[in-house]
Amino acid sequence: MLSKNLVVYLFTRYDNEKTLDRFVSNYLSKPSGAAHELLICFKLIDKKKILSMSYILKKIKYIEYFDTCKINDYDFGSYKRISKRYPDHNILFLNSHSYPNTIFWLKKLLKFYKKNTLIGTSGSYESLLTSIKLKKFYKFFSFIKKKNEYKKKFFPFPNPHIRTANFLIKGSDFYDYIKDKSIKNKEDAWLIESGKNNLTNYFKKKNFNIYVVNSDGNKFDENNWGSSETYNYFKKSKSIISDKHVRKYEALNEEDKMISREKVWGNGHLYQNI
Numbered sequence: 001m002l003s004k005n006l007v008v009y010l011f012t013r014y015d016n017e018k019t020l021d022r023f024v025s026n027y028l029s030k031p032s033g034a035a036h037e038l039l040i041c042f043k044l045i046d047k048k049k050i051l052s053m054s055y056i057l058k059k060i061k062y063i064e065y066f067d068t069c070k071i072n073d074y075d076f077g078s079y080k081r082i083s084k085r086y087p088d089h090n091i092l093f094l095n096s097h098s099y100p101n102t103i104f105w106l107k108k109l110l111k112f113y114k115k116n117t118l119i120g121t122s123g124s125y126e127s128l129l130t131s132i133k134l135k136k137f138y139k140f141f142s143f144i145k146k147k148n149e150y151k152k153k154f155f156p157f158p159n160p161h162i163r164t165a166n167f168l169i170k171g172s173d174f175y176d177y178i179k180d181k182s183i184k185n186k187e188d189a190w191l192i193e194s195g196k197n198n199l200t201n202y203f204k205k206k207n208f209n210i211y212v213v214n215s216d217g218n219k220f221d222e223n224n225w226g227s228s229e230t231y232n233y234f235k236k237s238k239s240i241i242s243d244k245h246v247r248k249y250e251a252l253n254e255e256d257k258m259i260s261r262e263k264v265w266g267n268g269h270l271y272q273n274i
Helices: 017-029 047-052 074-085 105-110 137-153 171-178 186-194 199-205 244-250 254-265
Strands: 005-012 037-043 063-067 090-094 117-120 166-170 209-213
Touching: 005 017, 005 074, 005 105, 037 074, 063 074, 074 090, 074 171, 074 186, 090 105, 090 171, 117 199, 166 171, 171 199, 199 209
Parallel strands: 005 037, 005 090, 037 063, 117 209
Antiparallel strands: 090 166, 117 166
């Protein structure tokens, strides 16, 4: 490989050609501004399906990575194997619903990247423990059981963490964290993102620099993640990389946006100057 910067895009059998085409179109139309190699990880897909998408893939130069794991261990399972293979690379992980949202996206992230650093394109204070709600009264007892389970697994609000839809880290650093973890279901993936022993908290204990970087090319520490305007913010997102939940928020009506903002940032104290 010519570059030590690796952009990893995950594509799985649960995704469709439209998703891939959207990523490729944005990857081509928004220059990264920094030398890198693109790796596309094909997960739980047979080669016949990949061939059917060759009219899209031929537009770009990329490293083809077939994940040979036969079970669905979610994004993090693939990221574990890739980080083990590329320990010396600075890896920007992008899930299948993500794509560049601004020009010079990689340059802006790498500007603040150095040894012992974790960078996200957005962060959150949300706690699944605090957010869980009783939706139907007849499920009261199962709700209490789940709430008690979550008390062991998640901190209450505020629960600051880098959102793992897109994040930049050295391969060996990520592998040190993920190597002993088994991802068998969605909750296991949630624990890696926002549980008590999540990715962010692990590297906090190791005194890593942990930032969110926005499309203006500015970095923000944990206390100011909301002000980065990258996730569930009043205005249009300044996220360097667009992802499914960023777009979902932007499509909400104003009342639902307020509810979502409060889950992520609290009761609005971050927005007093808006």
